[in-house]
Amino acid sequence: MLILGIDTSTSAIGAGLSDGLGVIAAAHRVDARGHTEQLAPLISTLLADNDLTPGDLTGVVVGNGPGPFTGLRVGMVTGVTMAHALGIPVFGLCSLDVLAHQGAAATHGEILVATDARRKEVYWARYFVDAAGHTVQRLSDPAVDRPAELPEEVRALPTLGRGPVLYPDLFPNLLHHHLDVDAGLLALLGGRGIAADATMPVEPLYLRRPDALTSAQRGATS
Secondary structure (H helix, E strand, O other): OOEEEEEOOOOEEEEEEEOOOOEEEEEEEEOOOOHHHHHHHHHHHHHHHOOOOHHHOOEEEEEOOOOOHHHHHHHHHHHHHHHHHHOOOEEEEOHHHHHHHHOHHHOOEEEEEEEEEEOOEEEEEEEEEOOOOOOEEEOOOOEEEOHHHOOHHHHOOOEEOOHHHHOOOOOOOEOOOOOOOOHHHHHHHHHHHHHOOOOOOOOOOOOOOOOOOOHHHHHHHO
8 A cells, every 4th residue: 555645725735655554754845825836746756755656656645625725726636636647546534634633642632723714714623632642533514714703712722733823812722833734644544544444535625615706606696
């Protein structure tokens, strides 16, 4: 098993490799506007640096978001296109879930993931981590809101993602500087899901309409 993980749901562009047992390698670039230009070269370099080719891959896992429309679409379309061209399966995982797993070893109990949704909003969801840090359970569906609209007791939870960096007064409990999705962990979690025959559909979580609309779309909403 050799799984390529791709996530472009945040300001980071990420690619990672996993054999289903551990993370082989990962690479990330932080560029909120550079997903289109940077993702393909990042994947090519990651494979080459590990003496691999696309033909060695057995599956692709993409982050489903939520994320801003343009950036998220780049990663998902790239993953689906690669998988189709290589004749291998493609799967999807909620990007907020991956971030929650990144903080699982550092705490237990309820945590919050809050990422930048732009427009002065955050994508967020609540999670529960067991005392051993092995089980992460999502407690709420992914949502998009202005930070101040979240209940105070939710905002006070240990928080992963860029929400606490952007709005430190509203999210006072940043958890271990896990700001963006680790694409290596995405690949690992996807590999584990494949081994367990889990259902992992590729379904983008945009949560709102794209910023750019066609003339017909603008007319339909006026």
